[in-house]
Amino acid sequence: MTSPTPIPFSEPPYLSGLPSPYYNDSHRKWQKYCRELVEKHLLQHALEWENEETVPDHVFHTFAAANMLIPNLPSPLPIEWLERLGIHEIGGVAIKEWDYLHTLIYVDEMARSGLAGPPGSLTTGFAFGIPPILKFGSRELQERVCPELLTGKKRCCIAITEPEAGSDVANIHTTATKSPDGRSYLVSGQKKWITNGIWSDYATTAVRTSGPGASGLSLLLIPLKNTPGVTTRRLRVAGQRAAGTTFIEFDDVVVPASNLIGVEGAGMKYVMTNFNHERLLVAIQGARMARVALAAAFEYVMRREAFGKALVEQPVVRHRLAGAGAQLESLWAWLEAFTYQMTRFEKEVADVELGGLTALAKAQTGRVLSECANCAVLLFGGNGFTRSGVGEIAESKWLAFFSAIRCG
Structure with a gap:
């Protein structure tokens, strides 16, 4: 039975009544909103879903409909895109007011179950797969994919790690060879430990477009679902069991050259x-x-x-x-x-x-x-x-x- 008195170390100092120089009224209002929504739609069943190794699809859609996936993006938020999509505030906080302290509060509240899997199933791909498109992608690429990604109608993951190249990013082996007419890339290779990959429509993928080392790497947005040559299978892991850890294999996958994120060699x-x-x-x-x-x-x-x-x-x-x-x-x-x-x-x-x-x-x-x-x-x-x-x-x-x- 839970003690009626606060448990030591159970909350950050600013939520335990101690003064803080960092948080203003906007931050405190946002924290209350986050806690209520996250407790209602995630925390109640987080342990059950972690043990089942899957969070129901409706939970992702609930968070997307409340614009509660957007806080995963870096601050400042992509205001131009959000306003075009009719999103002007999140939980009562104007998107123009948003800063990284709002982000800190969001991530802290999402993790209050103490489990990495259930929140990770909702947030990881959004937080890590979409930002490179917003920051470095061409306007044409953004116009094609951002409206559905930012509203949660489609999902994206980040695909960097490989069976033989984890932290050694410069040693990535997955290749993307440009076609003679320059219109597409032919991608072959493997990616492992890809969180959210099993559910994602796209993967922001590190590929080798030229010689060895860091200068030969590029980023390519690769469609996953119903794409010939793409195979995905779920990996069962210890910890964050519900986050959808995935093995992805690319076997001569044809990807439009217009899906290059930024420029070749800058990956x-x-x-x-x-x-x-x-x-x-x-x-x-x-x-x-x-x-x-x-x-x-x-x-x-x-x-x-x-x-x-x-x-x-x-x-x-x-x-x-x-x-x-x-x-x-x-x-x-x-x-x-x-x-x-x-x-x-x-x-x-x-x-x-x-x-x-x-x-x-x-x-x-x-x-x-x-x-x-x-x-x-x-x-x-x-x-x-x-x-x-x-x-x-x-x-x-x-x-x-x-x-x-x-x-x-």
């Missing part, structure tokens, strides 16, 4: 720029997952008795909780400051000034999530290894650690 730059947004979102999500794990452990040890007293009265237990909590709140303070800095820079400047720090923030999130997940599993004892009952959230956090800091 590495586009991927690295996109990584900045990806890494920040993954860090925010991971911090909330760590918070859920630690709060669950804290609640458990306050009511679990052993040796004649509550576990929380044992000094070694308090020491472990305090150590993990210190790491968590230090990380969150950095993420808040980092996100605030994003609101003060133009995107192009932020990519340069904050790009390296974004990678560090994601890496540090992995360490903190590991500590909080391990702490929870340890304190739940045998229950922490059980995929049911009181320790289920701890077990899921321990598995989620291995997949939460990468997204395909």
Whole structure:
């Protein structure tokens, strides 16, 4: 039974009554809207859907109809496109007011189940697959695909990782050979660990259009559904089980040359720029997952008795909780400051000034999530290894650690 008093570390400080220099009335109004909608349409069944390894289609359509997928895009939002589509506000926040702190709140609220799979099934492709099209795609390509992508009528994923090339992006093997008449590319290769791929209509895909190394990479928007030569199969994974992790194979797939995103040879730059947004979102999500794990452990040890007293009265237990909590709140303070800095820079400047720090923030999130997940599993004892009952959230956090800091 949930304690009537707030559980330590269960909420970020600004939601626990502590003052903050970062959040204004718009941010606080947005947080309340997010929490109500996400609790109603996602959190109630998140654990059930994670165990079933699938989130029902209607959930995606509900979020799309409420324009609650658009917050996955980098700030500032694509105002021109959204206004053309009749979208002027989201949850009472004018799109012209939107900044990265609104994004932070959205990602944090979406992750409140403590599970990566259910929110990832809705958000990952939108957050990572569409931004390169908006930032680097030709006007003609945008006109063809953006109206349906931005409104959720069609879906897009990001396809970078390969069986032999994960973090080593410059070593990608998937080839895109231009036809003699210059009208199309012939694509062959494989992509692995592609989140949302099984449901996506398009994949923003890293391909090799020329020689070895980073300078030979380009980005190509490849249609997936009903496209000859495209084969997709779902991968069963430990952690984010409901997010639709996919293996994609391209066997002489003909793709129009007009689907090239930007220019040939600039793919590495586009991927690295996109990584900045990806890494920040993954860090925010991971911090909330760590918070859920630690709060669950804290609640458990306050009511679990052993040796004649509550576990929380044992000094070694308090020491472990305090150590993990210190790491968590230090990380969150950095993420808040980092996100605030994003609101003060133009995107192009932020990519340069904050790009390296974004990678560090994601890496540090992995360490903190590991500590909080391990702490929870340890304190739940045998229950922490059980995929049911009181320790289920701890077990899921321990598995989620291995997949939460990468997204395909």
